[in-house]
Amino acid sequence: MTAALDTDTALGKPIRRKEDAHLLHGQTNWTDNIQLPGTVHMAILRSPMAHAKITKLDVSGALKQPGVVAAYGAKELGELNGGVPCVWPVTDDIKMPAFPALAIDKVRQVGDCVAVVLATSVAAAVDALDAIEVSYEALPAVTDMEAALTSGSALVHDEIETNACYVYKMPCGDYEASRAKADVVVARRFINQRLIPTFMEPRSVVAAPMGMSDEITIWSSTQIPHILRVLLALVTGIPENNLRVVAPDVGGGFGGKLQCYREEILVTNLAKKLGRPVKWTETRSENMVATHHGRDQIQDIEIAATKDGKILGLKVTLLANMGAYLQIITPGVPLLGMFMYPAIYKMDSYDFTCTGVFTNKTPTDAYRGAGRPEATYAIERIIDELAAEIGMEPMELRKKNWITHEEFPYTTVAGLTYDTGNYEAATEKALAMFDYDGLRAEQARRRASGDPVQLGIGISTFTEMCGLAPSRTLGALKYVAGGWEHCTVRALPTGKIEVVTGTSPHGQGHETAWSQIASSILGVPVEDIEVIHSDTGRSPYGMDTYGSRSLAVGGQAIKAASERLVEKARVIAAHQLECSASDLEFINGSFHVKGDPSKSQALGAVAFEAFTAHNLPPGVEPTLQAEATIDPEDFSYPHGTHLAAMEVDTETGQVKLRKYVCVDDVGIQVNPMIVEGQVHGGVAQGIAQALFEGAEYDEDGNLLTASLADYLIPSAADLPSFDTGTTVTPSTSHPLGTKGVGEAGAIASTPAIINGIVDALRHLGVTDVAMPASPQTVWRTIQAAKAGAK
């Protein structure tokens, strides 16, 4: 596995990750490890009620407790009680209620911040919370999306007079005409349940006035230091130039740290007000209620087709749970799915409607895949149901309708143009790895013998749109920022290289992969390249890491900046070698005069010349560096075929994933080992949605799955070893030929699992299984089907 560093081709090698040694040796610098002299610790009094009037709040008792420096409710905080921003107002008439960091007069979710205490130790701050006097008058909690939309429902926000946040429509073609032509119409309601992005490192934030200037430095366990800086400047009124945001080592995010959280606003404002460092780290219990959640959509989907399996049209009607407030891109998440319901299939029409709904629950927002897992789940599930309805093999139905590899670039009914793809090749490879025919034969045997353990095969042939995103497309969707990415590449006087990126890794391995890209262009060994990131003071420009964008967009910037650096170096080298720039070839990190092997100059030597500047060509500025800011031409469209063999114990409802095969096409792979790691993690997370995870609330809006004893996340012991493979169809709209991979596994795997379970039980009359497919749910589904069949 270790790299024999052949500098010309570091690209594409499974080099071990540079960043892993410090992770494995406990040398990480988590935000909570940061200890600054004079720090005060913030503890938060959170609402135990989902919806209530705050009838009394008196923080004065806390002030008398040992170690307490300050205590605030919304009233005491006044102007400093900043509002949490939402940057994606998806429609002109969207309702955007205020979201103050500390609740004013009312609480709207369990976990709402009511008051804060600042003390010289965490323990003192937590103890003093007990001395705050607070009382509530309960209001009816809005917990059910459909009930929330009926007249007479209690309102989450009185002032906007409805629980409907927005209605978004995208009609493509004439669905009613397709429906009229169809022989079969299959309709289903799927529940894409609420999930909690359970990253390993809890959120943590430290803000400190830096003394010698007006600067406030904020260290936060965030995915988006650059965006956070802009938002904190807008929210707090602290001049942007005085704010520096650093994301130290960040232990996972999955979208949950793509946010400008109320705690970040409070800590920043309080550090400024108190003139000393303020620190807050969430407990796991806080994390479960106060970190944004993901998914939570009711999906009504209808597919119209001919009886021989030609898809004519698709209609999707969503209710998307916003939760109690809008956070950074809460309303936009379902729209990221909107484009993907038609997926890899050709059809004449597609009709999409989404209603965003307020409820007294934790706000939702991006979670690995953000909108596309929901879309992929619904389409891949309904395809299986259509296949069953018309009696066609589900893979045959897919083949009949998918875009063939000769048809790319292909503009889908939803208006996206997929640049490349080869669904046939990925599927063929996956079927061979899976032993599809052998498993189908075993399935038939088990059915015939009435085996209590039935076998099912689940298919998911997915694609997704990632690599967020072309700025003008984002603008058209009313997203208030661009989707470009920046890179500066610097050749230091000693020949070492700094790659300054605007992406912000939190586990993905950017330091290694970005070094490989730069190495392949500059001819400098990977270990001589330092990747600088996640600090607005050191890497001033960037749009950060989410939406599988870092390689797909940031990678292009690294390539472009590296190439520009070579071009500048070429001019200097030509001057030194006394030839014309066009006479030089750049091979393995050195410029060679064509036809004269004795004359050459290495990049490092050029860098030194650029540093001393003793002998530069006229008009060439000293120093050797180059930058590039790239706006991607289009989204990135990875795809693949995932297959799951599911065993279902019909006596208990227990489900076992016996075998999982996936073949992903993520285009050119910079580092296949990292690709495989991303696929593994993503697949595991998607399987977790299918089988284990699900945030549950009671009617009063209490989160029942409020600890990891009840919110089940699988460990390695609960999953088989996945068989992963790849096909390589380079992207033509991305100069490196790469596509995004960060979310693919999580998008693809969920429907494969549920399709497999339904396939195992279809002969018993089962046509759907709710997620998570817990043993009890599966057992009750079987009982209901048997009762129905009688």
Place this chain on the structure above:
Amino acid sequence: MIPVEFDYVKVTTIDQAIAALKAGGEDSKIISGGQSLVPVLRLRMAEPSVLVDCGAIDEMLGVREDGGSITIGAATTHHAVMSNPLVQKHALLLAQATATVADPAIRHRGTTGGALAHADPAGDVPAAALALDASFTIAGPGGRRTVAAKDFFLDYFTTAVGPDEILVSFSIPKCDWGSHYAKFNRTAQAWAIVGVAAVVNVEGGVIKEARIGLTNMAPTAVRASTVEAALVGASSAADITAAAMHAADGTRATSDLHAKADYREHLARVITARAVRAASGI
């Protein structure tokens, strides 16, 4: 969260432990491996003023042979218990049940005696202790007493060990019957939805006697006595399945997020049949 402030005392004899409990008054508590107590403290569901650590009392550590029984010190870790040769030879069911507790890290800290004293209805060890007819040695201000398994588990998180008392050890009559602990749960580290601990004496292909403990089917672990009686004379899978149909008789299963009571009862029947078949080889 952070627990409320408390004092911590580490003792080396039973007498010191009893004295420390007494000195601490009502709010004092024993801490063993802390794997159940510390989460409770961190959630501030208990606010003891003093914790008495019994982890250095020799008598409470390790496993020894006592004629027809083996005796296990209450402060012996789950890991030490399940990997002990005496336990594996004479009380295999206990090793089997203990091996399903949580994960290796927790089993290296948590103690089997702590789990028994804690008496979580979803805990795996109590059902095994019941099926193995364990007896418990309890020490208190008034001296020592021995309590049989059937009288030990009283209610949710309540045992015969009084607030001023200590569980010193528990003894298990040597048992070489076939045994199996079947734990039904959703992820490897999760608590049992239902567990069945079975020891079965088979002679000539016929069940002579069976003892079955159920996990999480009542406020405490319970014996499935109707099944035990119905199993006598069983010699086929069908016999076992028929006997196991009584597994939920007399139980008081609760409903929670993972299972409603009726599903627990159904599982108890299915899992009991499977556990008995595995234990008996029939």
